[in-house]
Amino acid sequence: GVRPRIAETARALWLIYLGLSAAAVLALRVAGMDWFDSLCHTMSMVSTGGLSTRDASIAHYDSAWIDGICMVFMLLAGVNFSLFFAATRGRWKVLWKDEELRVYLALKIVVIVIVTGNILGLQIMTTTGQVLDATIGQALRYAGFQTIALHTGTGFATSDYDQWPFLSRTLLIGLMFVGGCAGSTAGGIKVIRFWIVIKVIAGSLEKSFRPQVVRPLRIGRTSVDEEQKLGAMIYVVLFFVIGAIGAALIGLLEGQAGRNDFLTAMSASLSTIGNIGPGLHAVGPTKTYAWFTDTSLGVMSMLMMLGRLEVYAVAVLILPRFWKGE
Template sequence: VVIVCSLLSADSGITTTTVLFVAVLPSLGAGGKKLFKIEAPGPEPKGVRPHIRETARFLWLIYVSLTLIQIIAYKFAGLPWFDASCHALSTLATGGFSTQNGNIGGYDSRLVSIITIVFMVIASMNFGLIYAATRGRLRIIWEDSEFRCYLFLLAIGSVVIVCSLLSADSGITTTTGTIQPATIPNVLTQGVFTAVSIQTNTGFTTANYNTWPFVAKAVIVMMMLIGGCAGSTAGGIKIIRVWLAFRIMLSELERAFRPNVVRPLKVGKSNIDPELKLATIAYVLGVLVLFSIGAGTLMVLESGNPKCNIATAATASIATICTVGPGFANVGAIENYGWFSDASKLFLCLLMAIGRLEVFAVLVLITPRFWRST
């Protein structure tokens, strides 16, 4: 019962999004559009402008269909119906819950890992692109700048992690405690699975990456912060915001030595207005400040606990705000959060709630000015 309730809670991201689209946003008028913009920042893909109610209903159908397909795929790979259902629900919600103590690594199956990778990638896509794909507009997906950046980051992260593991030439410790030889198939499976799981903020694990080289760990932390695509159940800052922030930085650097040049900032074919620039920078800085506050607060709350070192507090803060789950050190892939004090657990719950619901969206909803007619 506890497992099922946890999985249904993880799926609340999908449910909340659908209810928000169907029941709340249409009644808010202009305010609803502003809230939608916060939840799905950045330019919309050309041709993806469906009605909110139609999108929400179709979104539910898409997620139910994908869940059923993944359940059948897991069953084909040898998982029991219960395990297949639980992991499918957890994957599409990017929740990372598992019925196994060793998480996905507990099955010791390369096929199960590959199936999970495929559906984690889908779950972290912008739902608008999934909607477009089901309508036959496949070209829109590749034309989307965020999606291309998403695939690029997944590829680069996977390559760096795999190369660092190959260069280390040491065995890979799985989440069940066994040590796999560092053969190319094993390294590819473990490296790519971890990269996809962290980038999508799903948090499934198959290996103890606490023992991996520093380069691999650094990439994992960066992928935690960046997260998945906007308009998905993934956490993190979101790829479109990071991409916009990077483009804004380059634009400002150009203005510093070529002040007379006026070059509009574009993502794809869409111009980025000053309001969106400011909102993007504010959000990125806000998440970094929240991460710092989270890490500092944990250090204070656990000041007498030797298990809460800097690495543990920092990655616990990132992992909860970005809704990944596992971090490093004493909250790593084979560790848990059970040793934290009650006060720290409540604080971590708050960080998870803020990260899951998008902090700016929550703040906007409780702002009286948002509810005034515009």
């Protein structure tokens, strides 16, 4: 029946989660973390929570090995867990055939390459305050870490990326918005929705100069119907609208307290609705949220709840029909 299969799948996903966690703990311990820090950072990393036991986050350890291990497990945490389930059943080809996973990895690779080139030759300030020259190795290390950490919503930090050039910060903000794969622990709108919207836009543009073309939208081998297209677009719009309202409220509330900063308000709203943590400017990787007014913190708490529950679950509560049972 259905229930045994659901129970079996849930058990398998739990085992996969525990397996990833155990592997991460052991890897971090071997790389030099003590057992306590290894366990705490693993729980924060596999869940893409991002909290650290150290003020300087992962940069505290000043270890390329630890950075690399965190990158691997943050990357895995942003993948659809059902793919791991399929892989444990021997269906390894499913991993590469999954279009969402390919887009997820491609986004990371492209942004890492661009950001690495953008910060190459500059000076990088780590979250410990150390200033380094961005050689090709250092640029790749720090660009790779921050790209993966922010794309998956983990929010760990090794460098003050808020001091990086405009192009790098813009790309990182874009990845914060996209988030990880559906069925992962990551936040954001999810790669699958982002990709559906991109394909819808591309199809509409093609239709403008080739009106006779009828090209069904597919994700892999699966056709995406009109309802699914509409659902993805509505979700993205809702995410933007709620994020904009959040930014406006934060800006207004902090303006009354004499601290009005658009970039801070915008990135704080995006970071909280995406369940990421650090943002830009006054909420950058070396800053905290402690200075906000209580009302602003309340707004951001609501944004975090909305983001974690995928917006729809809470947005539906404001519909009169929901309460009338129609």
